[in-house]
Amino acid sequence: MSEQSPLDLAEGDPFGPHNLPYGVFSTPDAPEHRRVGVRIGDHVLDAGAAAHALGSPYAALLARPTLNPLLAAGRTAWRDVRRALTAWVTVPAHRPDIEPLLHPLDTVTLHLPYEVADYVDFYASEHHATNVGRIFRPDGDALTPNWKHLPIGYHGRSGTIVVSGTDVARPHGQRKAPTDPAPVFGPSVKLDIEAEVGFVVGTPSALGSPVDLASFEDHVFGLFLLNDWSARDIQAWEYVPLGPFLGKSFATSVSAWVTPLEALTAARVAPPERDFPLLPYLDDADAEVPGGFDIRIAVALNGQLVAEPPFAGMYWTAAQQLAHMTVNGASLRTGDVYGSGTVSGPERDQRGSFLELTWNGTEPMELPTGKRTFLEDGDVVTMTAWAPGPDGVRVGLGEVTGRIVES
Amino acid sequence: MSEQSPLDLAEGDPFGPHNLPYGVFSTPDAPEHRRVGVRIGDHVLDAGAAAHALGSPYAALLARPTLNPLLAAGRTAWRDVRRALTAWVTVPAHRPDIEPLLHPLDTVTLHLPYEVADYVDFYASEHHATNVGRIFRPDGDALTPNWKHLPIGYHGRSGTIVVSGTDVARPHGQRKAPTDPAPVFGPSVKLDIEAEVGFVVGTPSALGSPVDLASFEDHVFGLFLLNDWSARDIQAWEYVPLGPFLGKSFATSVSAWVTPLEALTAARVAPPERDFPLLPYLDDADAEVPGGFDIRIAVALNGQLVAEPPFAGMYWTAAQQLAHMTVNGASLRTGDVYGSGTVSGPERDQRGSFLELTWNGTEPMELPTGKRTFLEDGDVVTMTAWAPGPDGVRVGLGEVTGRIVES
Structure with missing residues (x-):
């Protein structure tokens, strides 16, 4: 009798020996x-x-x-x-x-596969930043003047990073529509996702010593899918002038699997053309290894595909984000995590948040189960992804999933 | 022969047995x-x-x-x-x-007396927020519409919190004056301080369980002086729309001494009258213990007193900040640190930053050693403070000091 070994994988298994997360x-x-x-x-x-x-x-x-x-x-x-x-x-x-x-x-x-030290979230998709700018600041320019000169980011809450599969309690908080006379308190009515790729730092760096673009692979161990859950109503009311806080800090879900950068050599791609000259510490025009990763993300709501954000098109790369994060001398610690920012492509079905997919709820998604804007209690959001591997085989990224529960 | 014991302290020693940091x-x-x-x-x-x-x-x-x-x-x-x-x-x-x-x-x-988990910095002085609003947003209202409805805060970098006495390397970064055609890179030319009081969390809380106002003393162990070093030129260019990042993340200095809340019972004072009704989770009108602390801070530049910020006048209290930080279900960990935000009083010599003391460099301080705006290499900034203790004895807070070095 011959039983098949778990090591005898089907041809093209995205979690074959070329992957090993x-x-x-x-x-x-x-x-x-x-x-x-x-x-x-x-x-x-x-x-x-x-x-x-x-x-x-x-x-x-x-x-x-x-x-x-x-x-x-x-x-x-x-x-x-x-x-x-x-x-x-x-x-x-x-x-x-x-x-x-x-x-x-x-x-x-x-x-949760690592102890998180600091957590930084970036904002590196031009399509996402443009969409959000149009929605949140309709009277201003979609992109702020700094956007194409530096990778905008901010620190998030490390202590509420949870592993895929953890339920997410709907956060309570303050919200105030422009027409409301005063803020009201209650469960968020605009609970959203952000489809992102996260990176985890292995090798620390010393305080006062910036990490240059070429040292990215010396410091960053691997990457994973990340869902930066966002309460848009809380965020919109709180975020001026010091940025997002409670609209984000209730939970950030990460995949249980970290894909080492070494598994993604075949997935490296050049980032988009840059519209403005970059300062030397961010200028990757002559990089030996292209800074982008050709990762194709799929976002499903209750099993229904709702978006396919393409990571290859991100304006700012992970290496640029690391160089920027440390250029002021800030040190890195083992376990530092940073997110790419929401991945959105130019097409409507490539947007990595419901804020964008439904244009802040004004253009509901038409799903087989009915019209949908933001997340309802009981909803399950699952992100999966793959990248090109050696010899045309796909490298699967571990999924990140979470269910919304009443709080 | 009788030698004096180190335990025979002078009467009124601010570090007597009533203090014990x-x-x-x-x-x-x-x-x-x-x-x-x-x-x-x-x-x-x-x-x-x-x-x-x-x-x-x-x-x-x-x-x-x-x-x-x-x-x-x-x-x-x-x-x-x-x-x-x-x-x-x-x-x-x-x-x-x-x-x-x-x-x-x-x-x-x-x-450094504790391992820092998450670090949050608030913005709780009305005088400071008003001054900064006038300087950074001269065309808008000084306070944003949310300011009196919630304690505005953001996450900072835990990994670059350093103990008092650590040298601070002048950060490099991007800056762009409104009249500059493009950003330039170099050492910050507007390096500043922020005189704050920090709080450290002892008892953790569970994800999904807000910590109410009355539970402040169950979770927070003590407080200390904190200097949130700030590069104003880097900050001004980067902070819209997601808040301060590299303008702050290079270093935050904390005192080596944590004063337990129990030593500060006599220093509790009522916060200022609030101008707007507060939502129930922030409403401390009926608090058993007044939310404020009557802490008198002194800021010295190279040994010269430059400001005496009064902590008693902070609009938002530490208990309100803790309640706000967790109202969305975010959990607390042992070692979480949060800063009050810059302490500034209504008088010019009560401002807790050089940004305010010199009105963004346009009104230099007249010191015995000459005119000064922002920090120069070699400058030493030292903050000290005291609070009323039992029987009229002062409770001394441990100093926080740091020297600026070229990077």
């Missing part, structure tokens, strides 16, 4: 025992146990409850660990050791 | 051995060693490299530890045990 998992028999897992197909490899079984020097780094020790180990370690993992899941001689350490994905619990 | 220190013989210290006069008591010597159950909590375990222990533990410390430094029978554990302040190194 990292997460943190536990099993029902030991729910407190969190450790690093690596996804292969529909299974999770207990990476620390595999390293131990195969005598790898990285066993101690992988048998940990978060990815932070691996993140802090630096680029050489990232490359070595990835090379070892690739061998473990592809070399037939390792199968007897590896197969018992594979857990079906639907039997494990996935946890 | 907490910090983290090390000594030159063991620079890696960080542990909790309590300031008494000009000495630091090794709190963990004292607890051990006297058989206190809190020895393990105090012999730690940060205050976080004590912060996380909660209000009952805070009260018990403070009661024990008070006895140790006042009951004569304890002197033989305690005196050997006192280190002269000028022989120890003081460290």
Whole structure:
């Protein structure tokens, strides 16, 4: 009798050995025992146990409850660990050791894979920023004068970053329509998503030492899908002059899987032409590796596809964001997370927020289940994505999903 | 021969047994051995060693490299530890045990006393917000329409909070005067301070559970002076529409000493009359304990007094800020820090920033050493403060100081 091995993946499986994203998992028999897992197909490899079984020097780094020790180990370690993992899941001689350490994905619990240090959210899609500007500031220019000179960003709340699958309680707060005499308090009536790609920093940097464009891959370990839940009514009333605060800080969902940058070499693309000359610290015209990533995102509301935002078209790249974030001497810590900003393309069905998809609720989406503007209690939003991999195989990004619950 | 004991303090010493602020220190013989210290006069008591010597159950909590375990222990533990410390430094029978554990302040190194989780900065002085509005938005209303309805705040960078005494490198960044054709890059030419009071959270809260006004003392352990260094030229160019970012994120200095709220009972004062009715979650009209703190701050530039900002006049209180920060369900973590926002009073010499003191550089300060607008390399800014204590004795707040260095 021959049973198929979990390592015998279908051709073109987006979670094949060319991908190998990292997460943190536990099993029902030991729910407190969190450790690093690596996804292969529909299974999770207990990476620390595999390293131990195969005598790898990285066993101690992988048998940990978060990815932070691996993140802090630096680029050489990232490359070595990835090379070892690739061998473990592809070399037939390792199968007897590896197969018992594979857990079906639907039997494990996935946890927030890293301890977040600081969290910064950017605003890097020209289409998104233009749409939002038109909606929120109809009397002004859509883009502020600084927008094409620097990647605009702001700090968000690290402590409310939650792993995919966590329910999101509808936030309460103040809102005030221009015609209201005074603000009112209650549950947000304009609860929204923002489809983003997040990046996590591994290698820290020293206070006072900017990280230049070319050092991006030395500091950033990988990327993942991120949903920056947003309460538009709360945000609109609070955000002038110091920016978004409670309209964002109630929850930010991230995928349980971090895709290492090394898996995305084939997905690198040049960013769009820039309309203005960039200051030297942001000028990537001569970059050895193109700064963009060709990631195709799909956003589903209750299982229904509502948007396909293209990440390749982002005006500002992740390397530029990192260079900007540190150019004033601000230091990086292992576990710093930053979001790209909402990914929106030029087409209507490429917009990464319901604010844009419904033009602030004035143009409802026509779904098979009826007209929809913002999120209702019980709604489930799921984002998935893929990027081109080697030899035409797709690299799957782990999904990020969340359900809205009454609070 | 009778030598005076470090515990025989001069009458009215602002760091007497009525104060007992907490910090983290090390000594030159063991620079890696960080542990909790309590300031008494000009000495630091090794709190963990004292607890051990006297058989206190809190020895393990105090012999730690940060205050976080004590912060996380909660209000009952805070009260018990403070009661024990008070006895140790006042009951004569304890002197033989305690005196050997006192280190002269000028022989120890003081460290950042807590690990910072999230950092939020508010904007709670009406005088400051009005001044800044007039300077930055001369064509609009000085206060935005939301200002008197909610305590405006934003998240800052936790990773660049540094302890008093740390040099501050002048940040580089983009700036653009309205008349410039394009932004230029270079060292900030408008480097400034913001005199603030910071608060540190001890007891965490659950995601989805707002912390109401009455629970302030259950969650917040203590307060301290904070200098929110600001590069006004960088800030002015970047901050629309998402708020301050690189103009602030290069450094925030905090005092090495955290004054427990329990030491400030006599300093509680009612905040100013509010001009608009407040929504119930912010309405403190019937608060049992008045929300304000009568803290008198002094700001010195190179030893010269330049401002005396009065904290008692802040429009929004720390309890209101905490209630607002969590009303959307955002959770608190041990080590969350929040700043009051720049403290400015109605008088010119009560303004807590050079931006205001010099009206954005157009009205230089006349100092004995010459005219001054913003900070120059080599400048040292030192803030000190005190508050009324029991029986007319002052409660001293630990200073926060920093020197500007070329970068």
